[in-house]
Amino acid sequence: VNAHLQKSATAGLQITTRFWLCICPSGAGGWSPLTSDTHQWLEVDLGERLQVTAVSTQGRYGSSDWLTVYLLMFSDTGHNWRQYRQEDSVRVFPGNSNADSVVLHKLQHAVIARYIRIVPLDWNPSGRIGLRLETYGCPYASDVVGFDGSSSLLYSLSPWWKPATTDSISLKFKTLRNSGVLLHMEGQSENSLSLQLHGGKLLLLLQKGALPASPDGRYQVSLGSLLDDQYWHHVTMERRGARLDLTVDNSATKKILNNFSTTQMSVGATHAFGSQWSAGSYGGFNGCLENLSYNGMNLIDLAKRKVPQVTVKGNVTFSCAEPVFVAVTFNGPKSFLSLPGPTESHLIGTSIRLQFRTWNEAGLLLTFNLPMHSGAVWLYLSNDFVGSVYFLCMTSGSALNDGQWHSVALNSRKGRLTVTADEDEGGYAHARPPFLIVTGSQLFFGGCPVEGNLQECENPFSRFQGCMRLLAVDRQSVDLIKVQQRLMGNYSDLQTDTCGIIDRCSRSRCEHGGHCSQSWSNFHCNCTNTGYSGATCHSSIYEQSCEAYKHRGRNSGYYFIDMDGSGPIRPQLLYCNMTEDKTWTVVEHNNTEPTKVRPQPGTNQLAVHFEYASEAEQLAAIISQSEHCEQELIYHCRRSRIFNSPDGPPFSWWVGGPNGGQVQTYWGGAPQGSRQCSCGLQQNCVDPKHQCNCDADRNEWASDSGFLTHKETLPVRSLVLGDVHRPGSESIYRLGPLQCHGDKNIWNAAFFDKETSYLHFPTFHGELSADISFLFKTTSFSGVFLENLGIKDFIRIELSSPLEVLFSFDVGNGPLEVRAKSSVPLNDNRWHRVRAERNIKEALLRLDELPAATQEAPSDGHIHLQLNSQLFIGGTASRQKGFRGCIRSLQLNGVTLDLEARAKVTPGVQAGCPGYCSSYGALCQNWGRCVEGTRSFSCDCGPSAYSGAFCEREVSAIFKSGTSLSYSLHSSSILSDGTLRGENVSLSFRTNQSPALLLYVGSYQREYLALLLNKNGNNSINAEILRSKVRNLANGHLHAVTINRWADTVFVQVDENDGEDFTLTSDAEFNAIRSLVLGRILDSTLDPELAQLGSLGFTGCLSSVLFNTISPLKAALLHPNTSSVAVIGPLTRSVCGSTAANLSFCNCKSGTDCSVFAGLISSVIFVGVSALAITTRIIYRRKEANHSRAVNVVKCGGSSAPALNGSRNSLSDNQKDQMRGERCLIAVLQTQSGSRRTI
Template identity: 45%
Template sequence: MRKGQASHLHHLPPSSPQEPFPLLPSQLETFVGNVNSDDVIPNKLSHSMRTRFLRFVPVDWNPSNWLGLRVEVYGCSYKSDVADFDGRSSLLYRFNQKSMSTVKDVITLRFKSRQAEGVLLHGEGQRGDYITLELHRGKLAFYLNLDDTRQRFSSSCVAVTVGSLLDDQHWHSVIIERFNKQVNLTVDSHTQHFQTQGEGDSLEVDYELSFGGIPLPGKPGTFLRKNFHGCMENLYYNGINIIDLAKRRKPQIYSVGKVTFSCSQPQLVACTFLSSSSSFLSLPVASAIMGGFSIRFQFRTWNPDGLLLSTQLSPEHQRLELLISNSRLLLTLHNFGQQLEASAGHRVNDGLWHSVSLDTRSLQITLTLDNEAASTIEQWEQLEARGSFYFGGCPPTGFQTPTLAFQGCIRLIAINSQPVNLNHIQQGLLGNYNELQFDTCNIRDRCLPNLCEHGGRCWQSWTSFSCDCSGTGYSGATCHKSIYESSCEAYKLIGSSSGFYSIDPDGSGPLGPALVYCNMTEERVWTVLTHNITAPVRVQGSSLQKPHIMMLNYSASAKQLRTIITGSEQCQQEVVYNCRKSRLFNTKDGRPLSWWVDQGGERRSYWGGFLPGVQQCSCSLEENCIDMNYFCNCDADIDTWANDTGVLSYKDHLPMSHIVIGDTNRTGSEAIYRIGPLRCYGDKSIWNAASFYQESSSLLFPTLRAELAFDISFYFKTTANSGVFLEIMGHKDFIRVELSSPSVVTFSFDVGNGPAVLSVKSHLPLNDRQWHYVRAERNVKEASLQVNQLPLRFLDAPADGHRHLRLSGQLFVGGTASQQRGFLGCIRTLTFNGVTFDLEERAKMVPGVSSGCPGYCSSSSSLCHNSGKCIEKSSGYTCDCSQSAFGGPTCKEVVSVSFDRESSMTFTFQEPFSVMQNRSSQASSARRESISRAREDVAFTFITSQSPALLLTVNTFSQQYVAVILTHNGSLQIWYHLQTHRTPDVFSPILSSLADGQIHRIRIHREGKDLYVQIDQDIHKKYTLSSDAELILIRSLTLGKVIRRDNFQEEVLLAGSKGFIGCLSSVQFNNVAPLKAALLNRGSSLVTIRGPLMQSNCGALADSITSKNLRGNTHPQPSQAKDGKESNDADSNNFMSRQLVTTFWQPAATFWEECWEHCPCNHAVFFYSMMKVCGFRYISYRPKRQVTKKH
């Protein structure tokens, strides 16, 4: 095909005789034409097309503002062999020999059907091989087995499914291509490649292949599964035209039932209800012979709710409604203020056709769905319809209902057994309608292809789709963003301590998260990946002919391991090797007797501690081998134990995947080895930076693939007022992220729907020489922009707009293609879809740009800890700990406060009014921008011996709450009450008591429905909430005792009434550190304190409680109390009070000596005064009882 004469861009929609010129955006194919009158631009169709009508639509002007069209189209004649199957027939292709064995197969056919079920192809062998292609629930399911088994159609047999809504009475093409285990299955333009399981390569089919069904041997007309009902065209099996053989009555073909060779399938006329608010179809009531009425019809939809049918009844003041409610059919009879209901079905919004029958005769209303048992509503008198039947919604003059109208397709309507001709409705001869489309069902499967990434589950309605990211480790509209940090180094930067963590080394890339241990006890942060062989292994009796081979399986995949190793500064793996009369390399011909295999499958014969490529051990480098004639201790071949332990540290060869030992078969010969875990430190990407000194300078990288989704993240610091961080262009599409003013970051892009712009404005300038974080994301659902910890900004993608972002130019970092508005400053940690760009290496080759970034806060050294922010100064740096729960010069000092039973601290949030203001101003926007998403981060440390107890609660103005409590037995419970009309979600991560006088660290993180809980270092749990609703208008956070609140459940109220006796430290909720706020802002209106609340040291308190318990403290634990809960609380209170006296900042003896020396009387008020004299700091107190000196 070619176009000429000033044509630039054209659409080619498919056509048909029934509707010669439809214009459906999902089926358009676009071609670029020439831009002058001379050049010829050929375009080849991506798929062949069979059509009688063809239309070309010019859609864009050429650069000279001319629009013209000259087209030449080249085609070929089309041969068609068609067979019609009636649902009880099939064609059998019988082989010339008993069995057909193939290693390569090509099967092609076209089909159309109005049934969602039916077998198209089947063959099997006596050894268990089989091949089956069938329609199942409107999709093509393909079963293939090349191994000897009898698992045909069993629950363990997995089908590969392709396509959707294939029962639409349109032609669909199928291609099956197999070579050995590799298979391509293509339906229309959707191809799925897969590899069969097992060892077999050939397909062995006995006797015959059947097309259209699976007949049972010896039982003519009986079939194992539902037969295909529809037409097949041009059916080829390995080059053999099956239908042509059948038409010519060749002996290889045997026909079962009635198979005809023309497609006589009747076209079922349907209509589409386009709008959930204004679509309706009204039909007059036809008279019934026996009174009452009956209605039958078929429908299909994706929506879980919608009014299907309604009518007024006589006697008056009654009406009947049939609706879809929560994916079920619900029939409701409104009868003089009462409602009678009957329901049927489950998940009727699955996109398939469903048959409905409604009958009001015989003094009962009967509802039948598909082939299920009928549901009934009993009635006391005969009901008759009056007026009209309304399908979908109601006209403006009809009765109104709060339910959304049906949005979907309806066909085969019959009223009182009289079929309704939809063509008469369209011609105005019958009934009335609004917002309907006739003679078509415009249902679309928005989940094909599945645009949810990383295994996210796709859900859809009639107009949109959504992704369920539960259990994937990713979040966002399309499950694009990883919820995990990329490395242990990144976890440390946000204040985490040593423990097991899931890291996602390539972020939003294709690799999933891996579980590692992060060791943060040293100056370096070590990432530890374990394997399955942790204990020492003793080897005896092995030789080169029969060596000992051990394979190591790691806690991460090979690709994850390679990504972690590549991104680390250094990696190592210790090999502990002890030998007795067992050599490593001491042979006459130089062949090694033992070796190991790297992750790439290469044999390595150097040993731990030495350089690659040389058969030596660490003792050779250290010059301390047992026998200096050999380069390994084991090669001395002595009859006593020797050691060749060393560390493998060449990154390209790590980790070890196999170890092979081959010289332990002599008398007295043996070896013992232990392979340590893979250990890596340093994240090379975090501080990979470049400095830009000239506006015209920029770093260039190859073009990027970002058609359906991308994310860009980086840090920057600058003193400039504006500048472009990065830009990449296409023919018209583009991406640009820039500092548009000193306090505004702008993200703009165009995917063909016109430029889209997202901006985030900071309340503080961003050109302050400090590091600032930027993350921009775009997917087919929405775009988002985040700057630092400011609220996310969102922008919805237009419905049914262009999805594919087509980029062709290079990526400009720090500037633009025009060399204008370049960025001046530093950029670091630049990642695109999880891939980190090496800015430092590229900057070495570009003038005006240098590697690294000057300043104290531009290196990997941990100057500020626990999420503290490093602030550059003219002569040094300082740490901003405002976003951290810790204090001190470097944000390392723990902020701890002791509570008694009457103590509480409430922090009131200032944001609700501004949040309300932002949301209301944006509510009417067609392209919604939102400023928040459902996410919470909670962390705190506590120590107590009391239970029940309330540790923390967060409340909103909309009666939502989050509560963390200890139950009667001391176990932890987390309560999430997000929807006030439902019961709260309650989770118990650990059943053992945490009221044990020990320090416990709790971390809670929520992303939508996913809730992650960590207790101390060793307990990691994941839960799924019943709702992903956000906490709307957060009012306050409370620690300790809570006054009664009506929205709390009984268990939370009980824990709140008991308060909390113990010590809390390092409390953080999102970006708020309430304990630190209470200590630093005692007079603030945002902080409310009740009862004694004193700064403390939880660690010292834990040590004291532990020592007391070890010395045989007789005070009962909560679970041991004998006199009820109140006595238990009192004991705990007294016990904790005594411990507080001996554990605050000074040793016990010094405290008593100095405090009682200054104590003038025995009243509690003076006791608290003496606490202040002795170095204690307190916030408030309440006199409780008198004490005497002997106490």
């Protein structure tokens, strides 16, 4: 799904998808972490902030893994997670009771977020955590503005103000500060109204006249709580006459106002205009506002447009900068966090600091042992005070359980012990212990472990419940993300990252927005949610094209595409349409639906602008990298002309191309600049005097449509439609998405046929970060892929042996080597992928999909790679140890080198390198054939019953009782002329019907093969019947059947059950096949019982039907105009599902009930050419009218089953006893000569 998925540390799933999101890979499977506990979670990146309205869940397919209870969390940033709340409490969502049923929860109030996280609380006790997830929602529009505490926006509302009885203000805000002025409004007679944050609550203050002499002149209303949590909070204020309604999130209040009207407004200000009003101790607002509206006016948009009535003061930004902290939440009685104590010698004392927020009056914040004095220190919260105990008691602070963030510090220096609570407010307590306080080896926060070495931690107080952040030991901050990943310390029952994280790096070398955190001796780049990876967030985690995803075996879907890899262009979420012959990259815009033209009054033109999901540089990269791009332009018209005449000014035109585009005066399907439509080029316009159908100016509807294919004019950015305002003028336009196929980079290749041959390019510049990737194939034992030299520095990648690739370089600290070894030979003439990266922290080399080999860079020394020679590809400057073979898709820091262009002018090197099926042929599934192309390969699905880029997509259809699909073979075809000594039949079906006909194959000589589901063994057809052990197939599950016959040997397999072998005794040649029929049979010449069954038709789903090389479903659904196909009744393409597992087996014996559920179909009969499973019968016989047959009845568990009498092969009493039971498998043979045999 590139929404983007992330999981807890023990899971193994990362995918990308867009809204709506369905996490159900290939219709099966699901998420299931390696460990099932409450530390697991599944995170979904929706790509942008969206309005989520519902979620639904299923268990993991085909398993006993499902969630029974879970929490829903959401976030804008991937940090600072918030639990979904309903009616002022955390909503716990009931999950599933099995793996297949869907449980849908419509959210009582929609969630606006970019990130969604599912946290399992409980799951099936007989299984594990398992999840398939779907989310639903809508787009969300946003305008934001940011303030720094001293900046503001001032509005003079008088130009727009009209006396009215109603006023309304709406906004959202988020902040980490618990105080500040959001909004101040002034009216006549020096009346004023303000919204201010104080203590995390929102205050409404109304002042009448000048500064009041008594408190009665100032009204105050308080709403909300914990509004400084860095989440968006919604505020609305509406005045209707004298009543003012104020709402904060779900809390509301009313206030009575008298004669208040607004003339001026300040946002985020400490002083407004020139009045005497002051924000006092509240200060200015530090945070973000979103969608600020006054009486329907978008005030943020006015400020962006710099209208004269808006004054900007200070550093106002039209974006939302969100500082990030990491917090941990202590949930219950088992919660604790332990960290290692300082490792260095502490002769001068100890310093420990943290921030916390809680509602509890008591709880242990911190404890550690005193190793030199057999004692302990406890820092705990009690009765609204922070206390420290070792052999004396100290108290500091007050009202610390109010839910606000409070800071606590414990310092021991020079014989003085100090406990500080909220330093800015002066909460100090001092003592002079007789010895120096030095910590032990472990620090415990929040509580002690339930198990383990209890001597290291004792807690005589209650455990802490709340949130902590900004822990620091000896002035070194603790990385709580490392704690969550079990890289340091230990913990239990914690929720991490519910309050954010702070950037501790003073300078960052992390690229692409990577987050820098500081350790004792180095820095670390956290690349989460950047789309990049590596020590410095240099390398993209996404492929550079849809073509690249296809050749990793991916199917159609949304994927994040990073067009330039490690370059500056950001990844983008695009749809990749993997067809059998091409791979399309689809870029949507904001108006792809047919739109009726409605011109503005007084104008004769309509200008339409198109906004694309990709940015300008992303669009340019897509078009440049693709071999072909197109965009369909459709225009339906009635008395609405396009060009009018070849010489006069056109009525309509469009603008397309890079950098804002240029005016284009041609229509889809015509040459650039021709002032034609496609009909003009083809000379078939409705009026030969004009070059477009619409220019005929007729009262009848006409159409001019076609594809715009000139890449330099794409994408279409705007469309101007004229001649649309005359009486009778009507028109409809539609501009399709931009679609491109063919990756010019991934197949750009060169073949080096001599060790002395090479290509050279300009010097490679990668001073601080360098990444090199390519694919190669060879039969040589060694050779240099790439080399670039400097005065002393160099970089080189080579095949050092058939099993090893070597990456070496020198930046002035001496040569450094990284070796990647393979367990299989690399000179096998198959494509292998190499990726090398070097940055100031490490060097990395990855070969194919093997784990990367890494080498840390020296902590001190040179870091710049300085090169000055040409870059040699396929050889070296010394012309020794050259490479013989193919290199393709060579990229350096995201830039693809054009090997083919250089190879065309270089002796000893050939452009291109065919031979892809040896490496990628395995991608063609289900009997699809790999076909070599000049620059790629494709899968021929002709011999397969499947479709898709890799013949992986099942072709399925829903049949009704009246549906009949007939595939006729012409008399000249091979099958119709020849005699078949063997057949290969495969299909999947799902039904609850019995009896039912699945497949019928008839011949010109009145021979036939029929595959049926039959109930209780009832049969009056005399033929050879084979018996299988499998049953319960008409149970509404999907079942797969494979039947292979050669001569008299038959092999049958149903689902994943063991295959069964049978030997036929009758003549088994199939002559002159006439047709194949699925569903209802309309042939009146059939055997009476078969005709009766055939007239019932089939109700259910059939999938991937294949008879030898004939796939009737593919012909009917994908090529309906084929003359061989005839369909009667409804036939709807669908997806049948997946094969049911865990089918039971049964041998029918006397006194045995072979059915699992009474009343379900569970007998299977195999007749003639092959066998089938329970509820399936195959009949393959030569029908002769001159043979008479007598039929006796054999009882099978009290029901009637057919038997043939009057022959040496009639059933004996012993055989009848063996077949007793309500659902039995019977095999009966009727040969052409009249001999009969029961198996």
